[in-house]
Amino acid sequence: MSLTAKELLTIKGVKLTSQRLVITDYLMQTHDHPTADEVLAAVAEKLPMALSRATVYNTLNALVEAGVIREVLTEPGRTRYDANTSEHHHFVDINSGKIIDIPQEMLPNIEKALGEKYKVRSYTVTFYGDLNDESP
Amino acid sequence: MSLTAKELLTIKGVKLTSQRLVITDYLMQTHDHPTADEVLAAVAEKLPMALSRATVYNTLNALVEAGVIREVLTEPGRTRYDANTSEHHHFVDINSGKIIDIPQEMLPNIEKALGEKYKVRSYTVTFYGDLNDESP
DNA sequence: ACCTAGTTTAGATTTAGTCTAAATACAGAC
């Protein structure tokens, strides 16, 4: 029983607008990690009115700020967005560019590895490699 | 007994120019992880002739391609460069923005954690937190 | 229904990075 976009925004204290709802809903549905332009392209047609590029950026920034989504950095110059806010990491298939979520539990605990000098608040692991589709 | 910039570029098969030498030398000296603009600002004065932004970008891209330096992604929209090519990761102090190298050996091995389906070629870990300067 | 603070908008602006094509300089051959 998962939250709707409307419920999530309400819980997180983000004011509701049709633009925010459709953008949040799109990010919750997809397992991609789209860029702002990809969000704009995917979502524009679902709205009766025009959707401005500025609104997409405003919304994505507001959602990041509110903790509804996360930014994902896997390549220079393009910020990607992710509605999966569970603690997880990413595998980037270097052939297709596909980005796959890796639950934190799949990895050994590395948070404590740095010692007293470093108070780690969060960390991200990004793997780059070949996705073996033929694997059993 | 460490390599000079000239020796390193020669070994890596990068043609020598005064611009490439001074940029490589700067990156080898600093423990910062500068952006292209920071490289330009730091290096321009060390050359007798003008240094073009295009040359800085051309050089940084050539050095990455040749394996002399690495790109480091810690924040949206700005690519940073790192002449430390040993396997290592990064800690970002969220107060100062300072980026500190973390040797791979400090972390448990996570390369094998993903299993057969994922052939990991490389990975990067980025920690975000507070650097405790008062630590013993 | 009214009000108002917050949001959306088109377009201008900023910033990081790439491209162009002419001028220059490295490095190997002589």
Added chain:
DNA sequence: GTCTGTATTTAGACTAAATCTAAACTAGGT
């Protein structure tokens, strides 16, 4: 040491990601 071909550098135009502006529009509370 000179010649010469190719790679590199350059200034400036260009592209693309993201932000800013200030006017128009909503959402949602009264």
